[in-house]
Amino acid sequence: MDVELIEIRDFLAGVHPFDLLAVEVLGEIAQALEIRYARRGTPLLVPGDRARFLYIVRTGAVETRDPQGELLARLGEGECFGVRALMHDGLALNHSHAIEDSLLYLLPAERFARLRQAHRQIDYYFAPQIGGRLPATSPAGQADPALGLMTVRVETMLGRAPVTLGPEAGVRDAARLMRDERVSCILVTEDNRLVGIFTDRDLRNRVVADGLGMATPLSRVMSKHPVGIDASASAFDALLMMSRHNIRHLPVMRGATLAGCLTTTNLIKTQATSAVYLVGDLHKQETAEGMRAVLSALPDLVRSLVDSGASAHNVGHIVSTLTDAATTRLVRLAEKALGPAPVPYVWAAAGSQARHEQTALSDQDNCLILDDAYDEAAHGAYFTAFTRRVCDGLALCGYAHCPGGTMAMAAPWRLPLARWRQLFQGWIDEPEPKALMLASIFFDLRPVAGPAALFGALQTPVLEQARGSRVFQALMAGNALTHQPPLGFFRNLVLVRGGSNANRLDLKHTGVVPIIDLARVHALAAGVRAVNTQDRLKACAEAGSLSAEGAANLREALAFLGFIRLRHQVRQIQDGQPVDNYVAPDSLSSFERAHLKDAFSVVKTMQSALAHTYQLGRF
Incomplete structure (x- = not known):
């Protein structure tokens, strides 16, 4: 064996899991490898590429991002990529490119397959990436179609212009038009406004079954004021809405203009997903106990999503949507048991559910906004029982009662609109510590x-008040700076001292939360309505309350921290341990530790900039 091959063999001997193989096997691998040099910025894999190699980084660094640009991984010396691409029908799902000048070793796909078959330690190591060690609800190694549905806009799925008639048109005219245009519904419009929908199901159930004549006007048999969706929404949201309302036709709007109609046929072509099935099952349940049984599949769903390459942003959206579905179903069950609400109300989520950033079952944060027609004497008993049913139902489903009592069943958080406005006004005008916390x-x-x-x-007047109060923003900024990233003076990682989590990193309170806090302050300054942290940062850059570079850096830091946190939690799920946010540094590669420091440095820099903006003194 020549000197170069010996050097490659010896390098592999120091790389896990190849270090578990006999030296002669390593020699065979060294001879099978191809060598490639990639300049910084060189694309190595893009979605749709035919995967032909397992890539091993010899020197340099490689970054992998999903099709939407979310950071999935950064890889350094001795780390591998391309495994999911090899196992996904040989097609790449994500973008991988060199972020430094890199030397790569390429192991041909067929040789990698033989290696896994011959050596269990190799197959065991790569199993989490191909579905062998983490049972998943989706086929091993294949991306959960939910991820694709989240990136497809509804407007791209419209195959034709809407087919419409006026409400005075007869059933016969509608049936003929549906036959001639080969559609299963008519959108009923009046003065260019959508006022109803008439479907083939309505024709069967409301006309034929009731013996109505063919001259019956559509206004009598149509479904009035149908729910619709904006053309810019995702196909995933459309599928969830259709499942929630048990409908097969969904009008699509561009603002006030009718754009078309989405049907279950359109969406079936993209394949319904496990997450949507769970939402559908939740809406079928008649008890909180039944809903708890449905939600028991949540850990496996999270594992499946992470194994499929989902970002923390995507996982948070899907998991929070399940919480929304559970909440909505409990609200309907409470109304079914107690009767219709005496005045209109809004059940609102707070915290990670509101931000679409949940990663697992957690405690609940919610409140109730009542119409100003609410009268305590006349309506108080109803809403006391109503909110107790919903909050207790959520607790039975696994969403524990909030330790601080921030729930709709607590009287202070069940208020009419005018009282809520006064409450927010008080927090803004007199922002003492408790007000800032609330x-x-x-x-x-x-x-x-x-x-x-x-x-x-x-929301509208409250955001305007907050946007106009520089003092309130400054105090919120000072409150946000109380959460510091765990980075010491010499860029060393500061670990938890004492207790059961000693010598670990708290990726929630010292990692993710500081970015959430920064995004909130900048959003308040700009009057941004979004509550999701990634969406807030993007909107703040567009509004000018945060620099484009600063927002991009924070979004990337949040994505990387979210990736590390999710992977840690999935490992705990796999091992049957309680899920937490405390990561041991020695469980990370040296490259990951270095990039954690980079992420924390970004947060420190942006915190310093915030302190300077609001003149908060030395930071």
Whole structure:
């Protein structure tokens, strides 16, 4: 064996899991490798590429991102990539490119397959990436179609212009038009406004079954004021909406203009996913116990999503959507048991659920916004029982009661609109410590059930008040700076001292939370309505309250921290351990530790900039 091959063999002997193989096997691998040099910026794999190699980084660094640009991994010396591409019908799912000048060893796919078959330690090591060691609800090694549905816009799925008639048109005219245009529904419009929908199901159930004549006007048999979706929404959201409302036709709008109609046929072509099936199952349950049984599949779903290459942003959206579905179903069951609500209300989520950033079952944060027609004497008993049913139901489902009592079943967080406005006004005008703590919770608020107009009547004036109060923003900024990233003076990682989590990194309170806090302050300064942290950072850059570079750096840091945190939690799920946010540094590669330091440095830099903006003194 020549000197170069010996050097490669010896390098592999120091790389896990190849270090578990006999020296003669390593020699055979060395002879099978191809060598490639990639300049910084060189694309190595792009979605749709035919995967032909397992890549091993000899020197340099490589970055992998999903099709939407979310960071999935950074890889350094001795680390491998391309495994999922090899196992996904030989097609790459993500982008991988060199971020430094890199020397790569390429092991041909067929040789890698033989190596896994012949050596269990190799197959065991790579199993989490190909589905062998982490049982998944989706086929091993294949991306969960939910990820694709989240990236496809509804407008791209519209195959034709909407087929419409006026409400005065007869059933016969509608049936003929449906036959001639080969569609299964008619969108009913009046003065260019959507007022109803008439489907083949309506023709069967409301016309034929009831013996109505063919001249019956559509206004009598159509479904009035149908739910719709914006053309810019994702196909995933459309599928969830259709499942939630048990409908097969979904009108699509561009603002106030009718753009078309989405059908279950359109979506079936993209394949419904496990997450959507779970949402559908939740809406079928009649008890909280039944919903708890459905949600028991959540850990496996999270494992499947992470194994499929999902980013923390995608996982958070999907998991929080399941929480929304559970909440909505419990709201409907409470109304079924107690009767219709005496006044309109909005059930709103706070915290990570509101931000679409949940990664697992957690405690609940919610509140109730009541119409100003609410009267305590007349309506108090109903809403006390109503909110207790929903909050206790969530607890039975696995969402523990909030230790701080921030729940709709607590009287202070079940208020009419005018009282909510006064409450927010007080927090903004007199931002003492408790007010700042509560503002951090309730400025991350999102409606889950109830009329959007009622929620908007609270959100719009409150955001305007916060945007106009520089003093409130400054105090919120000071409060945000209390969460410091775990980075010492010489860029050493600062670990938890004492207790059961000693010598670990708290990736939630010292990693993710500081970025959430930064995004919230900048969003308040700009009057941004978004509550998801990634969406807030993007919107703040567009609004000018945060530099484009600063927002991009924070989004990348959040994505990387989220990736490390999710992977840690999936390993705990796999090992049957309780899920937490405390990561041991020695469980990370040297490259990952270096990039954690980079992420924390970004947060420190942006915290310093925030302190300077609001003149908070030395930071």
